[in-house]
Amino acid sequence: MDHPLFADDMKLTPYWWDDAPRPDVPKNALPDQVDVAIIGAGYTGLTAALVLARAGRNVLVLEKGEIGVGCSSRNGGQIGSGVKPGLDELTKRYGRDGAVAMLREGYASLDYIKTFVKAEGIDCDFRNSGRFIGAHRANRYEQMAQNFESLKGIVPIEWEMVPKAEMHNEIGSDAYFGGAIMPHHAGLQPAKYVNGLYERSAAAGAQIETETLVIGIDKESGGSAVVTDRGKVKAREVIVATNGYTTRLTPGLQRRLIPIGSYMIATEEIPDDVMARLSPKQRVMNDTRKVVYYFTTSPDHKRMVFGGRVALKETDPKISGPRLHAVMAGIWPDLKDVKISHSWMGFVAYTFDHLPHIGQRDGVWFSMGYCGSGVAWASYLGHKLAHKVLGDEEGKTAFDGISFPTRPLYTGDPWFLGVAVAYYQAMDRWGP
Numbered sequence: 001m002d003h004p005l006f007a008d009d010m011k012l013t014p015y016w017w018d019d020a021p022r023p024d025v026p027k028n029a030l031p032d033q034v035d036v037a038i039i040g041a042g043y044t045g046l047t048a049a050l051v052l053a054r055a056g057r058n059v060l061v062l063e064k065g066e067i068g069v070g071c072s073s074r075n076g077g078q079i080g081s082g083v084k085p086g087l088d089e090l091t092k093r094y095g096r097d098g099a100v101a102m103l104r105e106g107y108a109s110l111d112y113i114k115t116f117v118k119a120e121g122i123d124c125d126f127r128n129s130g131r132f133i134g135a136h137r138a139n140r141y142e143q144m145a146q147n148f149e150s151l152k153g154i155v156p157i158e159w160e161m162v163p164k165a166e167m168h169n170e171i172g173s174d175a176y177f178g179g180a181i182m183p184h185h186a187g188l189q190p191a192k193y194v195n196g197l198y199e200r201s202a203a204a205g206a207q208i209e210t211e212t213l214v215i216g217i218d219k220e221s222g223g224s225a226v227v228t229d230r231g232k233v234k235a236r237e238v239i240v241a242t243n244g245y246t247t248r249l250t251p252g253l254q255r256r257l258i259p260i261g262s263y264m265i266a267t268e269e270i271p272d273d274v275m276a277r278l279s280p281k282q283r284v285m286n287d288t289r290k291v292v293y294y295f296t297t298s299p300d301h302k303r304m305v306f307g308g309r310v311a312l313k314e315t316d317p318k319i320s321g322p323r324l325h326a327v328m329a330g331i332w333p334d335l336k337d338v339k340i341s342h343s344w345m346g347f348v349a350y351t352f353d354h355l356p357h358i359g360q361r362d363g364v365w366f367s368m369g370y371c372g373s374g375v376a377w378a379s380y381l382g383h384k385l386a387h388k389v390l391g392d393e394e395g396k397t398a399f400d401g402i403s404f405p406t407r408p409l410y411t412g413d414p415w416f417l418g419v420a421v422a423y424y425q426a427m428d429r430w431g432p
């Protein structure tokens with residue numbers, strides 16, 4: 001490849017796949033009939049499959065590509081506790097109790113994934129790293145402090161402000177105006193995690209068929225006929241777990257989701273002494289921009305893995321790679337000559353109200369719209385969704401029954417994305 005920043009053997013696949021390739025999945029004949037058909041083998045679909053198979057249901061997972069090939073093997077692996085809208089905004093929409101319940105559920109999702117990974121013994125380089133959030137403008141430091149203070153006693157939030165003078169204990173950079181630490185946030189190797197979910201759900205008895213595209217869901221008496229490019233399967237219940245890869249297969253869901261490309265790079269190995277200076281605590285990190293950058297060290301602490309949005313319209317990882325590198329070198333000038341070993345992208349699903357959604361629509365079950373924070377949300381809500389299908393109390397969430405908004409004439413093609421990204425970039429630079 002032909003950019004001075006590209007390593008000779010630069011790959012356009014996620015760095016995570018080097019250590020955790022997509023699993024070889026045995027191909028079996030499709031059954032005539034199942035209790036539950038699940039479309040999509042990412043965190044949502046596989047977590048739901050695991051719960052349902054362990055509850056004795058006959059489960060079939062249908063994935064058009066390979067295991068986790070959507071977002072679930074290509075993300076930043078950062079785990080937080082957040083719901084995007086703040087307390088005031090949520091209170092306006094759902095009342096104080098509804099707002100508090102939603103915010104608390106963010107913390108429940110963080111606890112859930114920590115407990116789950118440990119209980120299942122999934123080898124995914126899980127680390128209780130804590131998070132550093134850099135204030136990209138001076139007023140953002142104060143705003144963060146006020147925001148965290150306002151949540152004290154309402155949610156189990158813990159944080160520590162880091163003034164600029166002490167910032168080098170956290171990040172070897174002068175690019176930020178101080179920051180904050182969220183000690184309970186965590187990180188994992190996303191491709192190892194999804195492979196672990198695959199192994200657990202297959203061991204629990206779920207049948208998982210990759211390279212199997214679902215092309216239709218027809219209502220029939222007693223359930224649905226799920227039509228694939230390999231034949232038809234009758235299912236009593238159908239779960240749609242397609243998030244940022246949702247298509248015309250489910251138009252009612254597609255018109256409620258905004259697919260947005262998120263881009264990542266990994267660097268070549270960096271000397272240990274430099275890494276120790278740039279990221280002394282090996283935390284997951286991001287900054288206060290709305291058009292956010294997120295970054296961390298590789299599990300072996302030898303490379304930077306850096307992500308964000310660097311284009312108004314979707315672009316090619318060969319173009320996004322050098323642009324992400326420029327932002328990274330703005331934060332850490334020491335890295336201006338380090339080469340890019342991997343550059344890739346994937347589609348997250350935003351929603352018009354910036355909340356995840358779970359429930360039933362047009363006769364299918366769904367959980368999606370994690371707004372770029374799906375490592376914990378997809379796992380937690382995938383588990384909730386399975387309990388909804390089982391009809392038990394464990395399936396209840398604070399998101400039950402809220403409306404899942406769309407916009408007039410919107411069908412799923414976000415033609416307005418460039419304008420929206422430009423607006424948020426302007427707000428990041430000049431906004432209040």
Ligand SMILES: Cc1cc2nc3c(=O)[nH]c(=O)nc-3n(C[C@H](O)[C@H](O)[C@H](O)COP(=O)(O)OP(=O)(O)OC[C@H]3O[C@@H](n4cnc5c(N)ncnc54)[C@H](O)[C@@H]3O)c2cc1C
Pocket residue numbers: 039040041042043044045062063064065066067068069070071072073074075076077078079080212213214215241242243244245246247249261262263264294307345346347348349367368370371372373374375376377378
């Ligand atoms: C670059 C990037 C960085 C990210 N970083 C973070 C992060 O640091 N922290 C965080 O919390 N979240 C992050 N996310 C978001 C997170 O990865 C997702 O929210 C999460 O993986 C969603 O999981 P899922 O199972 O719902 O969807 P996916 O993993 O996207 O799975 C959906 C699957 O559905 C399949 N599918 C679609 N249509 C069909 C069909 N018709 N038939 C069969 N199969 C079909 C797709 O092939 C796909 O595999 C990031 C995402 C990206 C792209």
